[in-house]
Amino acid sequence: MKSPTKPSNQNITVQSDKYQHQLLASDTYKDTLGEQTLKKFFHKPINYTYLYVDAWLNFAFGTKNNPLYHLGSLAFFLLWIVLISGLYVFVLFDTSITGAYQSVESMTEQWYLAGVMRSLHRYASDAVILVILLHIIREFSLDRYRGFRWFSWFTGVPSLWMMILLGITGYWLVWDQLAQYVAIGSSQLLDALPIFSSSMTRNFLVGNLSDRFFTLMALIHLLGLPVMLVFGLWIHVKRLTKVEIVVPRGLAIGTFLALVVLSLLKPAVSHEQANLAIVPYELNLDWFYLNVYPLLDYWTAGETWIVTIGITLLLMLMPWIPIKRTPPAAKVNLDHCNGCAQCFDDCPFDAISMQARTDGARWKREAVVNPDLCASCGICVGSCPYSNPFRHADKKLTTGIDMPEFPVAEIRSATHTALATLKGPVKILVFGCNHSADVTDADASEIATIKLACTGMIPPSFIDYVMKKGADGVFVSGCRCGDCYYRFGNRWMEKRVRAERVPHLHKKVDRQRVYLGGAAETDKAKLLREIAAFRNMLLADKQPAEKTKKEANDE
Ligand code: HEM
Numbered sequence: 001m002k003s004p005t006k007p008s009n010q011n012i013t014v015q016s017d018k019y020q021h022q023l024l025a026s027d028t029y030k031d032t033l034g035e036q037t038l039k040k041f042f043h044k045p046i047n048y049t050y051l052y053v054d055a056w057l058n059f060a061f062g063t064k065n066n067p068l069y070h071l072g073s074l075a076f077f078l079l080w081i082v083l084i085s086g087l088y089v090f091v092l093f094d095t096s097i098t099g100a101y102q103s104v105e106s107m108t109e110q111w112y113l114a115g116v117m118r119s120l121h122r123y124a125s126d127a128v129i130l131v132i133l134l135h136i137i138r139e140f141s142l143d144r145y146r147g148f149r150w151f152s153w154f155t156g157v158p159s160l161w162m163m164i165l166l167g168i169t170g171y172w173l174v175w176d177q178l179a180q181y182v183a184i185g186s187s188q189l190l191d192a193l194p195i196f197s198s199s200m201t202r203n204f205l206v207g208n209l210s211d212r213f214f215t216l217m218a219l220i221h222l223l224g225l226p227v228m229l230v231f232g233l234w235i236h237v238k239r240l241t242k243v244e245i246v247v248p249r250g251l252a253i254g255t256f257l258a259l260v261v262l263s264l265l266k267p268a269v270s271h272e273q274a275n276l277a278i279v280p281y282e283l284n285l286d287w288f289y290l291n292v293y294p295l296l297d298y299w300t301a302g303e304t305w306i307v308t309i310g311i312t313l314l315l316m317l318m319p320w321i322p323i324k325r326t327p328p329a330a331k332v333n334l335d336h337c338n339g340c341a342q343c344f345d346d347c348p349f350d351a352i353s354m355q356a357r358t359d360g361a362r363w364k365r366e367a368v369v370n371p372d373l374c375a376s377c378g379i380c381v382g383s384c385p386y387s388n389p390f391r392h393a394d395k396k397l398t399t400g401i402d403m404p405e406f407p408v409a410e411i412r413s414a415t416h417t418a419l420a421t422l423k424g425p426v427k428i429l430v431f432g433c434n435h436s437a438d439v440t441d442a443d444a445s446e447i448a449t450i451k452l453a454c455t456g457m458i459p460p461s462f463i464d465y466v467m468k469k470g471a472d473g474v475f476v477s478g479c480r481c482g483d484c485y486y487r488f489g490n491r492w493m494e495k496r497v498r499a500e501r502v503p504h505l506h507k508k509v510d511r512q513r514v515y516l517g518g519a520a521e522t523d524k525a526k527l528l529r530e531i532a533a534f535r536n537m538l539l540a541d542k543q544p545a546e547k548t549k550k551e552a553n554d555e
């Protein structure tokens, strides 16, 4: 078997033009030619566009309510609106083929309530598809769909299809001329499948659509597909922990109000009533849901199926084009595991379980890593109480859970090397991560940098440690707030420093001398500005103290 290439920048000290910085703990293997092409021509251009738009949205709504950071939960919120408005509409809806159209028309006439509910149902459904498309493109451009993330991507595609089928069956139920177009197009498509014996299209064309069939369609729309969608979404997020399905309040209120205003300004309306004796000549197609039907004007139903299935399969197989390699999974060292479950609680990818002790130690449980689920983010290393660098000062640091290719002992020795290179009136150690702005650009005589897989990998005791070893300040620069590549890295780090989540940063550490920043690849200038401002603040703080000390000595 061919062994994978070693990570490109793992555990090496690089001599840059002027300064020495540490490139530690890479979580990425050297890109193959295929990956370089994918990233250069596809991921980067889209990602940079997102990052610029993100920055504007952060400015306008704050990181907390930035819709692009909550596309998954926003889709869930819109589905709630679809469900509630759908239930209201269903109560007034006549499920017979003769009464359906008139019942929908009566709702539309009551513009202030039933009409608004109908419009909300339609516009929220459209918004779901728009949000899912943005969600897909975003995960793609951030490369959050390959490797260990294949499962969420792969299982997302059937959910998208179920959503589209929900929309199609919904349009069918109005039984206007658009519904007629959809019904005939769908029948042509179904006829092309070898599973249906009699020709459905012929039944439509001779006006044989029975009440029973129409009621069946209503049942599929109201019960069958929603149940399947809920099941599909449950599978979709199964490999993630603490899934955000509740959208922040500000974003929820804003989205809801926008939909209500749209519903009042431009109420959803029907076409003329369906009439199988005529061919509708002017239709307002909903391109979010009905985009497949116009293809039937150019291709046969069989060809349309081939294209649709081809696109679906391509989408499902994308996580393996090309394959992304993940470094070895986290490893538990039972000699230093007391079963506290903090790593289990912090792991973003459900890769750790707590199981009955197997080594006869006095603790009840032990942490067990499932290598198939592990993202090698290292966040669990930052959680473990044994990752404390003050331990075993004269020996190799060993902890309860560690990364085989970038162990915590090496982070500690990297901090020693980094601190030894610092010269000048203030000494700053910068910790950065592999998925945000490159902190090594900040290297200077007073500033040493260490890059890790994720800033969530840094045990807070390291901040205390490097300050005790001579650093005046510690600057941590991860992904932008709310947008961690590993979901929770920067969030856990912030909570640990604020002493809101264990392991806490020791209460005696001066928080003024710790800076938690977040900078994407496009925020390099901002990062350098923030580091410079932090340095100046530390210098200003230090000088009066040194002056007083000198004056006291002189006296
Ligand atoms: C109704 C449709 C969908 C909903 C409601 C939905 C919702 C979500 C939610 C809530 C998350 C977790 C976000 C978090 O807490 O970090 C998620 C993750 C994800 N979704 Fe979807 N999703 C949908 C469809 C899709 C589709 C169609 C795809 C791609 C084909 C997709 C790809 C992904 C991926 C790759 C992740 C993993 C992100 C990560 O690991 O950080 N989703 N989705």
Ligand code: SF4
Residues within 6 Å of the ligand: 332, 336, 337, 338, 339, 340, 341, 342, 343, 344, 366, 367, 383, 384, 385, 386, 400, 401
């Ligand atoms: S955090 Fe460390 S001590 Fe606690 S369960 Fe995990 S490995 Fe064991």
Ligand code: SF4
Residues within 6 Å of the ligand: 329, 330, 346, 347, 348, 349, 350, 351, 352, 369, 373, 374, 375, 376, 377, 378, 379, 380, 381
């Ligand atoms: S490295 Fe990351 S994904 Fe793997 S067990 Fe630790 S926290 Fe979970």
